[in-house]
Amino acid sequence: MSPRLPARLVALLPEGRVLPDDVWHRRHRIVLTVAAAQAVALGFLALALGEGAAAAMMETAAVLYPLAFALLPGAGRTLRAGAATLSLLAASVLLVYLMDGQTEAHFHFFVVIGLVSLYQHWVPFGVALLVVVLHHGVLGTLLPHSVFGHSAAHQDPWTWAGIHAAFVLAASLTHLAAWRLNEQQGLRDPLTGLANRTLLMETTDRLLIRTSGEVSMLFLDLDDFKDVNDSRGHAAGDMLLAEIARRLSSCVRPSDQVARIGGDEFAVVVSGGPEIATAIGQRMLVALADPMVIEGRPHVPHVSIGAASTTSSPERDAGVLLRNADLAMYMAKALGKNRLVHYADGMAQAAEEKVRLLEDLAGAVAGGQLRVHYQPTIRLSDGRTTGYEALLRWEHPQRGLVPPGEFIPLAEEGGLIVEIGRWVLEQAVQQAVAWSAEAGEPVEMAVNLSPRQLADDDVVATVRDVLTASGLPAGQLTLEVTEGVLVHDIDAVIDQLQALRRLGVRIAIDDFGTGYSSLSYLRRLPADIIKIDQSFVQDLDAGGRSTTLVASIIELARSLRLSVVAEGVETSQQSAVLTELACSHAQGYLFGRPQAAGSESLPAAPDDPAELFAH
Structure with missing residues (x-):
């Protein structure tokens, strides 16, 4: 026999799921009612068949007696169900006795087995099978006339006990199959075939009860899955979920x-x-790092994973494990996504603060708490200001200035970034119009566009409407996107960027060199500017390896006819190296910190670039 055969047979049996309290008590009341009713009915039947009143009362009491245990205050489910089952089976035995073993009376056992299967518990089901076998086999041998109603069975009771047992077993298997199928109803996700939340929690509870060892929970959330549904449709999203489920199951x-x-x-x-x-x-x-082909297009999903185990909490509870893993998952997202983080003390408090902060952020625009600060972009050849980048700031009424790295990812997750992004665009464009009028010449403005905004089908219409309302020429507006947009759907990203460029605005690739993009993707992107990430610029002081990398990026941009802006320039030496490498533009504290526009006019370019934007 194959060693796997017993395991497969066990897998076919019911798992013994715990019924919800309301369902169990409703079924138990039905069983008790039937048991009490048939006890009284059998008493009247005994009287009708010539039994004395005393005998009839004793027989009725014998059927009713087990029900007393089913009604004990504080009794558990197992005792109540077992007692009710014994009452039902006592009625079956009494009925067969009163009917002198007639075959038709044995049908009552089949009814009882079907009735007690409502409990979906092994104890009453096992008691029913045991009593049936003992009654037909043992009692059928000792008192065959009280069990079987024909002479053949009287002469060979064990043979006929076996025949009856076979039919009882067949009926039992039918109820077991129905029990098993009933357990599976509503326990599987129809799209992926995986267990759903109910089955997961029940499995975890059983595992925690069965073993005293450690148990862990992983909570996984796809990063930016909404963008897939928005850009490629829900059918593609469903295909992605099904493939992810398959890969997770293989791990x-x-x-x-x-x-x-x-x-x-x-x-x-x-x-x-x-x-x-x-x-x-x-x-x-x-497993998820390998690209998936969804509707003929490659896609690389990212997932944030939180982990929690029974060692991190004194409570051995499935709900606590899932909650802690969920909290750890949110920390994984906050740390940059696509990573695994374990639960630690304090995460629950941090999650509560995060929820409060998100609630506050939802009213920040209407409450006038958001500010736009502007940082100049400098032409390195002559030190003149060529434009500004609009940067969002949040002045919280209690917490003060909230760092952008803290609240912008929160706005992304909470779905607020589209509304906030539009507000920033409107403020920045209006400021560009005002400064252009003051300076008497065009002032360029750069505004960051989040991946969530880019996935929004209305982003092109939003930019068009804002430009029309303000009167700013489209050529003075630059929209900056990070390389992170490339991990979603490169073809959809290109389509959106091309639509934006057709409006006349320019496209900049922000934080270049730190994300997903490759040179082949850069050639396909409809970009006008690349911005070298500050992490490379900061290494220029020491003449490190970044010098060669920055030089390569500048040369690549020149070959693709793209402008280059170096971010995070803080020292004169960094500026000198960039000038020597023929970098055209730069931003950084050396030239000016981000500041509010204020009431003063746009400053002219000073002789010393370090003085720029000092007001």
Whole structure:
């Protein structure tokens, strides 16, 4: 026999899911009512068949007696269900006795087995099968006339006990199959076939009860999944989820369970501690790193994973494990996404603060708490200001100035960035119009565009409407996007950027060199400017390896006829190296910190660039 056969047979059996309290009590009341009614009915039947009143009362009491245990205050489900089952079976035995073993009376056993299967619990089901076998086999041998109603069975009771048992077993298997199928209803995600939240929690509870060892939970959330649905449609999103489910399932052991618990949320219960959970989580990150072909287009999904184990909490509870893993997942997103983070003390408090901050951010625009600061862009050849970059700031009424790195990702996650981004665009464009009028010459303005805004189908219309309302020529506006937009759908990104360029605005690739883009993608992107990330610029002081890299980026941009802006220039030496490398423009504290526009007019370019924007 194959060693896997017993395991497969066990897998076909019901798992013994715990029914919800309201469902169990409703079914239990039905069983009690039937048991009490048939006890009284059998008493009247005994009287009708010539039994004495005393005998009839004793027989009725014998059927009713087990129900007393089912009604005990504080009794658990197992005792109540077992007692009710014994009452039902006592009625079956009494009915067969009163009917002198007639075959038709045995049908009552089949009814009882079907009735107690409503409990979906092994104890009453097992009691029913045991009593049936003992009654037909043992009692059928000792008192065959009280069990069987024909002479053949009287002469060979065990043979007929076996025949009856076979029919009882067949009926039992039917109820077991129905029980198993009933357990599976509503427990599987229809799209992926994975377990759903209900089954995950039940599996976790059973694992926590069955073992005293460590149990862990992984909570996975796809990064920027909404952008996939928005740009490529829900059908493509469903295909992506199904493929992700397949890959996640390939990363776990047979003892673990993967579940889809939300739109783009998955969870995994792991039999083991943090080390095992980490190994499985890292396998999942690697498995998802390979591009997936969705409707003929490649896509690389990123996922943030939170992990929690019973070692990090004194409570061995499935709900606590899932909550802690969820909190750790949010920390993974806050740290840059596409990574695994373990739960630690204090994360719950941090999550509460994050929720409060998101609530405050929702009213920041209407409350006049948001500010736009402007940082100049300098032409290195003559030190003159050629334009400004609009940078968002939040002046919280209690917390003061909230760092952009803290609230902008929050606005992305909370879906507020589209509204806020439009407000920033309007403010920046209006300021560019005012400064242009003061200076008597065009002043260029750069505004950052988030991946969520770029995925919004209305972004082109929004930019067009803002330009029309303000009167700013489109050529004076630059929209900056980070390389992060490339991880979603490169073809959709290109389409959107091309539509924006057709309005006449310019496109800049921000933080170039730190993200996903490659030289082949850069050639395809409809870009006008690349901005060298400040991490490379800061290394220029020491003459490090970044000098060669920056020189290569500048040469590449020149070959593609793109302008170059170096970010984060803080020292004269960095400025000198960039000038020597023929970098055309720069930004940084050396030339001016981001500041509010104020009431003063646009400054003229000074002789000393360090004095620029000092007001």
